[in-house]
Amino acid sequence: MTKTNLLNFAQPQLDEATIAAVVDVLRSNWIASGPNVQAFEQALSDSFGGRPTRVLTSATGAMEVALELCGIGAGDEVITSAQSFFSTMNMIVKVGAKPVFVDCDLETRNIDLAQVEAAITPRTKAIMPTHFPGALVDMDALFALAKKHGLRVIEDAALVQGSQWKGQAVGSFGDIATFSFHPNKNMTTIEGGAIVVNDEAEAKQVEVLRFHGIVRLPDETRDVVVAGGKFNMSDVSAVIGLHQLQQLPQFLAKRSVLAARYFERFPKIPGVVLPPQGVPDQSWNMFCALIPFERLGQTRQQFRAALRAQGVATGVSYEACHLTSIGRGLGCREGQFPHAERISRETVSLPLHARMTEEDVDRVCAVVLNTCQ
Ligand SMILES: Cc1ncc(COP(=O)(O)O)c(C=O)c1O
Known part of the structure; x- marks a missing residue:
């Protein structure tokens, strides 16, 4: 690529x-x-x-x-x-x-x-x-x-x-x-x-x-x-x-359109959790999905590599803070915060920025579907 x-x-x-x-x-x-x-x-x-x-x-x-x-x-x-x-x-x-x-x-x-x-x-x-x-x-x-x-x-x-x-x-x-x-x-x-x-x-x-x-x-x-x-x-x-602040309303409008497209087109994969939809007046900085990797029989690393090979870069937002070395040093351990830990394991940040088109979102959704099958 x-x-x-x-x-x-x-x-x-x-x-x-x-x-x-x-x-x-x-x-x-x-x-x-x-x-x-x-x-x-x-x-x-x-x-x-x-x-x-x-x-x-x-x-x-x-x-x-x-x-x-x-x-x-x-x-x-x-x-x-x-x-x-x-x-x-x-x-x-x-x-x-x-x-x-x-x-x-x-x-x-x-x-x-x-x-x-x-x-x-x-x-x-x-x-x-x-x-x-x-x-x-x-x-x-x-x-x-x-x-x-x-x-x-x-x-x-x-x-x-x-x-x-x-x-x-x-x-x-x-x-x-x-x-x-x-x-x-x-x-x-x-x-x-x-x-x-x-x-x-x-x-x-x-x-x-x-x-x-x-x-x-x-x-x-x-x-x-x-x-x-x-x-x-x-x-x-x-x-x-x-200059950016002047353009912020346009950037945000574009991001909203792209987020709406994700909600419309994201493949219906059992176990996937998408961000909350329909709350008014929200800005869309990231579009992060939880993907049930264990159920799909692949690791997140494999999934992200497969997406990348198909032209889609992704991020991880975020690893659980309490399970970092700093957190563990403070006495934290696995199992303490199940939601934060599941997000940490399953989250993938999908492309979302003001330079994208709705067709780009469609492409990401098709690549995700292809990779989850
Ligand atoms: C939720 C959140 N808070 C704070 C920060 C820190 O921002 P900065 O890189 O400007 O220090 C980031 C950066 O990614 C973030 O995602």
Whole structure:
């Protein structure tokens, strides 16, 4: 299979105007954080209902800063899902806190809020849920629970930029939300992320935490008030983000059409679990199916290799966090979270990006059927 006719499972869409804007920034005198970062932050904030928004070099960095902003560290517990990308678990560990895993719903893959409540202890400081494409975590229940127990909420919204809850965009309400602009996401800045916070005081703290912990003194020297990181976005990335954000509605519309086509055409294989269908106002970053490999008598590795040989690249989103070496090191074991573990074993991310056509989806569905027979 040549690279040119391999259908990638994710791919950015960068138009000529964006490329020209990047060249303009490169020719300017300001390529690190500057006017484009400020403009991008303002545009993002507008898209999040005016809530204070700051950009960083990744969502992972944004999560680390979010935890620090909440004062979370040694001796604290943060409840998170066993089914998420590794950065949720990693950043909790990195700030010195303990990730307390709970299981997720099998179909939506979202964190099980009943298990969250059962896992709360006097040491719990925050809930860190990851939203999956197709259906958001029940926001009413999530924030009611957080309020009842006085907990912070750090939403991992990396996969759901543009999704809405009862008419409100993710990020436009709640506590803290983080977003990713990795090339696989709904829009990109090459690498990049954003954090949405409650007020300007928190936004100022983010600025300190993302840039060496530096505060400027009246005599124009600097103090360091905290051992901050280095997560500031470049103007090159920010100008890409500005252009991408303008095109986001088109990207999302295209992704929705493609997801609808998957639901229409996906082969009816017994034991397959597709994402939730029909929840209004959801953005479609990934289309992940559970495939009953054991029943089909093949491994996921064989299945993915067969798809690739037929021109379809796939991904795995995600391995169960609690069964990684880090998770096992925290005392986790197999059998603890059956849904997260089944997803980990059976999930395949199928191609879905704004450059695809409905015919591409048909091709993927035909190749899946062919491989499962
Ligand atoms: C659910 C989820 N959260 C967080 C991240 C981290 O994003 P970033 O690569 O911008 O750090 C990812 C990246 O794939 C993700 O899928």
